[in-house]
Amino acid sequence: MLEPFDYGFFRHAISVAVIAGALCGLVGTYVVLRGMSYIGHGLSHAIFGGAVASYALSVNFYLGAGAWGLVSALLIQRVARRRTIGADAAIGVVTSASFAIGIAIISVTGSFTRNFEAALFGDVLGVSFGDVAVVAGVALGTAVVVFLRYRQLLFATFDPDVAEVSGVRTGVVDVILAVVLAATITATMNVVGVTLIAAVLVIPPVIARLLTDSFHRMLAISVATGAACGFIGVYLSYYLDWSSGATVVITAATLFVVAWVVSALRQRAATPMGALEVH
């Protein structure tokens, strides 16, 4: 059972998958509760454009793709503020344009074939110690930001209008979330890949939401579920010889089904009870 841990590449893989899972569970909670689940899918495609551009311009991947992702996330927020457009359409416009730029660069330069599959589908078994360090750094930074801005993030996510009236600078909160989200997707892209990142960002918070009605518990359950999915997915992928990214997502989807059944059974078992009016 412990045989895979004898290999250095596996220890790197499972460490990065656990940290990336926890990180996505943390950031994903805010993404899901803001009704922007599609942003993970869209932003990962946008960052793919940035990754290609960084490669073509010989710029460090994390810097180039991260900056590209941040600009895309801020653009999405800016466009989404126009009520005639809405968040879903804003994500569609900005991210598909960004992805298209990446494809255009590939067609012109003919490069980026080497890492193309890794970026699209993830290559968790090929991560280096440096990759683990980057994901750990982003996770630590994000945890610190959430810790220090917990109250503002909660208020601005639940009730942005009243938060603004109550002294929360919601514009600043939006920028903080954009930075954290862009950093998360850029750092974890190599783990699960562009095509599957939306799932690890969305499924753990959704599982947590099914299991609790309290925000702080949802945050904790989502982080734990993300980490567990990373661990179980990579471990199983070793024995099943499946794509590690896909196995992480299948694990998360399986846990979602379990949580959904548990939630349905709990609802059925609960005694029907009306709201208690107190005078």
Place this chain on the structure above:
Amino acid sequence: MERRALVELDKVTCRYGRDPVLVNIDLRVDAGEFIGVVGPSGSGKSTLLKVIAGSVEPIAGRMARAPDASFGYVPQVETVNWYFPVTVREVVLMARMDGRVVPWTSKAERAEADEILDRLGLGGLGDRHIRELSGGQQQRVFIARALLRRATLLLLDEPTNGVDVRTRHDVMHLIHELHHDGIAIVLTTHDLNGIASHLPQIVCLNREVIATGPPRQVITPEVLERTYGAPLEVLSHGGMPVVVEQYPELDEEDATAQPLREDHHEHLA
């Protein structure tokens, strides 16, 4: 004795994009005052509350707030996401944004929140999800959040919108109690008969202030027509103005029905 102004708007104008929402608004809210703002949808009632609270900046005019004034804003319940995973206590404690940096609340904060919940008749419901409460209780949770900010002025955006008569009565009773405790109140409402006519002071708004004063002086056919752009009949019942909406087609059909009871009203000029 002259009352102290908490907030004063002098010729304030606001726009969303190119559209003016409020034009040349003069309004003064004193400590302990109780004002109702009435007007049609899109007349700028909610924007006026946000200007007072300071989240919408006027593009013209002058605005002054008392340095020690603190504002509590209670949103329309229709705008609340009732499926958001928050308990009653978590919502109330959102009022505490400043001071502590750490995410968890202090024992003193929790005790203060529970004390306010008790006072508003929500004792023991702190761990409930907000969706599990009745309409009146839900409204009180958001009032509790505003009170935890130690508000000297409560701004309530249509606090009785979409609730039944009994809940409306409960909510208004609570607001009245808070006013008696010395908290100034500004609320918006569409309900001219059920709410506005019972308040000491009302403001008729349609992008600009049409009239201000006690309901008996302000709720007149002329002012209402200027405010709502529709003719409305006003009767007096027990000294209070009663607005009667008329639908000629429906009223014609109804004319064949037997009247249930004859009331004695006098028409207000």
